Amino acid sequence: MKIHEADAKSLLVAQGLPVPAWEVARTPSQARAAAVRFLADPGNATGKVVIKAQVLVGGRGKAGGVKLAATADEAEDVAAQILALEIKGLPVRRVLVGPAAEIVKEYYLSVLLDRATRRLMFIGSAEGGVEIEQVAVDNPDAIVYQHTDPLLGLPDYAARELAFKIGFGPHWKAGAAIAKGLLRTMLAYDADLVEINPLAVIREHNADGTPVERLVCLDAKITLDDSALARHPGLEELRDLDAEDPADVEARRYDLTFIKLEGDIGCMVNGAGLAMTTMDLVNRAGGQPANFLDIGGGAKADRVAAAMRLILEDPNVKAILVNIFGGITRGDEVAKGLIEARAQQVRDVPMVVRIVGTNAAEAAELLEAARFVTASSLDEAAAKAVAAAAKGAAA
């Protein structure tokens, strides 16, 4: 699950990381009030505020979602503009307002799960503020990789080593402490990724007006492990429902994995790998899948019926392909769910059903009695579904 920058920053602060002050505003007048406060702050070296759209997509800056303002009036105007934006299809409902930093130097630092080594890995670079993927292409030597110990995490010496390798100069102690803090954040909230870009040395003013530099997290991106959300009940409310299709929300209620696609053949499959394969074979047979839908292992009739409702909510769907290879899932349960779902179905859409494996014979009997179109192989099922959709489209 992705969370907003402002929420990610709150998690970092809770773990003791240095993040410049900010406020979240939902209206232009709230943004104005926040701007007044930050503009009056004698520590603010630029005398400006930054206003950033809170949406869960990259490229906010290019889309006009990040702007500076020098006065309270300007901040209110800019906030109004940004709050009216839609960035990559997502409405901007909140903006982050903070002091515009005077940046001395930008770094990149993240910690993520490295599947190949099955360890956590830090990625750091003295070339921050740009996309790290681009740095990896243009200047791979500018990137530092360091794994953590699976049992000890990041001992102090390893954090220092990382800080010196990245090259924080006089800020190496802060760099090491931030690295440890990012790992602490990752473990505390079961994150998959904690990314700071930029991690920046900024110049601020002391109370007496003398400049002071410090290393801070200027931006923050955190993604959370969905499998661990159950043990962090507070984090569920950080979910942004705008970033999700309503069908996703419905799917989650029934423990289904659903991803809407552009085509017209609805797919219902058990198992992620087989669901992808089913999509691939629909495509190969000349059709386009309308969705990815994994009903998971051991699905019962009610879950199957919910899956069918989800598929039919998509008005583009002209045919449905059900492909079940029973192992942990019992074929007769799925057949019962399909029969139940069809009885309640408002829209008549042709359905091709293939059920093999555990209790397939019982399923076949049920389906035959209910006069479903069946198929024995996956290739045959895909071809029949594509033909049915084409017929539906022609009619």
Added chain:
Amino acid sequence: MSILIGRDTRLVVQGITGREGEFHSRAMLEYGTPLVAGVTPGKGGQTALDGAVPVFNTVAEAVRETGANTSCIFVPAGGAPDAVLEAVAAGVKTIFCITEGIPALDMIPVVEEVRLARARLIGPNCPGATSPGRAKVGIIPGSIHREGRVGVVSRSGTLTYEAVQAMTDAGLGQSSCIGIGGDPVIGTQFLDVLALFAADPETEALVLIGEIGGAAEEEAAAWAAEHMADVPKVAFIAGRTAPEGKRMGHAGAIISGGKGTAASKVSALEAAGFRVAGSPTELPALLREAGYRG
């Protein structure tokens, strides 16, 4: 011979009295797997599967009393990492974890403990393994198999069944089928299984079933090119039509930043001498084309 499980397997099922544990333990026993013990804390002294299998409170006790050397875990996600540690501590060297939905970070120290103990963990979130005619551990339906000499390794569950069924229908039997699981942190990777197959005198051909995301298929391809050059090899990769940036069910199955695409995997596999099928049903014919005569 076979790999990971075979005639010497003595299996203990952790979580044998749960709904899934009991259902699949019964299937394993019916298949002929030497299922010697079950573990459910608090139910020690009872029996499971209509008196066929003694139940113990701890894995250590089960090992001591029955000589169990392989474990299969059906414990729910909250307790599964601990169940792996318990099996390791009891000296079990081959551990299958079927449980899905385990937080990834929980598995990192567990995988390390397994490594330090020189044990082997398969999974989590895996369907298990079958050595046809000898033993099956996990949830793969026994009926789809046939004894033979083709080694099958896969990241998926039901897609593996599809591929195995296609092989069996074409008369191509299997030495062992291993489902390594779709989670980001798993105990045994493609490479490890390939090394086991390469060392198994009874495995004469290889089927690899991969999916989008990560680089495990590419790494396995490179290894196979070097160490299994003479072995007929075929592969299937799921997710050719998956959109970028969407997590396709498995935590690992995602194309991001142009990495982990099906195209990259297919070309790496082809360069390594694999024939790559467009559908699982084409695997047997491709294996014949690759020179497999078994």
